[in-house]
Amino acid sequence: MKLMKFAPALAAALVLSACSTASDVVSSTTNAVSKTTDAVVDGVSQAATTVKDGVSGAVKTVTDKFDTTTKSVVYLCQNNTLVTATYGFEGEKAKSVNLTVGKKIIKGLAVNEKAPNPVTFESKTHRWNADEAFSLKTFDKSESVMLTQLGKKTDTILAKNCRIDEAATAKLNK
Numbered sequence: 001m002k003l004m005k006f007a008p009a010l011a012a013a014l015v016l017s018a019c020s021t022a023s024d025v026v027s028s029t030t031n032a033v034s035k036t037t038d039a040v041v042d043g044v045s046q047a048a049t050t051v052k053d054g055v056s057g058a059v060k061t062v063t064d065k066f067d068t069t070t071k072s073v074v075y076l077c078q079n080n081t082l083v084t085a086t087y088g089f090e091g092e093k094a095k096s097v098n099l100t101v102g103k104k105i106i107k108g109l110a111v112n113e114k115a116p117n118p119v120t121f122e123s124k125t126h127r128w129n130a131d132e133a134f135s136l137k138t139f140d141k142s143e144s145v146m147l148t149q150l151g152k153k154t155d156t157i158l159a160k161n162c163r164i165d166e167a168a169t170a171k172l173n174k
Contacts, residue, residue: 067091071139074168077159083147084172085128089136097121097128101147101158125150126158140169 068090075083081101088096099106109121109128118132126149131142145162148155 068095069136071136072169072172073140073142074165074172075145075159075162076165077145077147077162081159081162083145083159083162085145087139089139092136094119094121094130094134094136094139099126099128099147106147127155140164140166140173 068088070086070088072084072086075085077083084100086098087094093111095111097109099109106123106126109123109126112120112122115122117129119130119134121128121130126147129144129146129148131138131144134142141164143163145159146157147159147162149158
């Protein structure tokens with residue numbers, strides 16, 4: 001890259017030397033080399049800044065991804081339905097949940113940021129609604145939860161009016 005920037009300066013110096021006196025040639029060549037050097041230094045500086053910014057952004061993204069936590073909650077719902085929820089958090093925000101309803105495992109429900117409900121986890125087949133103030137700090141206090149199986153024409157409620165089983169939840173999160 002440096003050679004490519006010096007080549008035009010060198011060519012300009014040769015053309016000028018054919019038409020000028022020796023002192024003009026030296027002056028022109030010095031100016032051309034100086035400008036080329038400045039351009040190379042500016043280019044390297046900009047490239048270094050771009051690399052530094054890119055690395056800083058990548059480090060923040062990786063750090064955020066490593067700042068994940070899982071917490072489990074055992075709920076006792078209406079009709080004695082037992083639901084165990086294992087939440088995935090990035091920082092304070094819930095991002096996903098895996099559920100066990102009786103012996104059935106429901107995996108891969110992700111937070112729907114666009115849902116009108118305060119915190120809604122969804123997959124193509126299920127929806128899990130949590131409390132308004134649901135976060136890493138309040139995961140073991142949220143009691144207004146409902147699990148729905150999504151249907152083509154109508155949805156089916158699998159669990160509702162769920163309350164936390166505090167003893168079982170504490171045991172899971174030791």
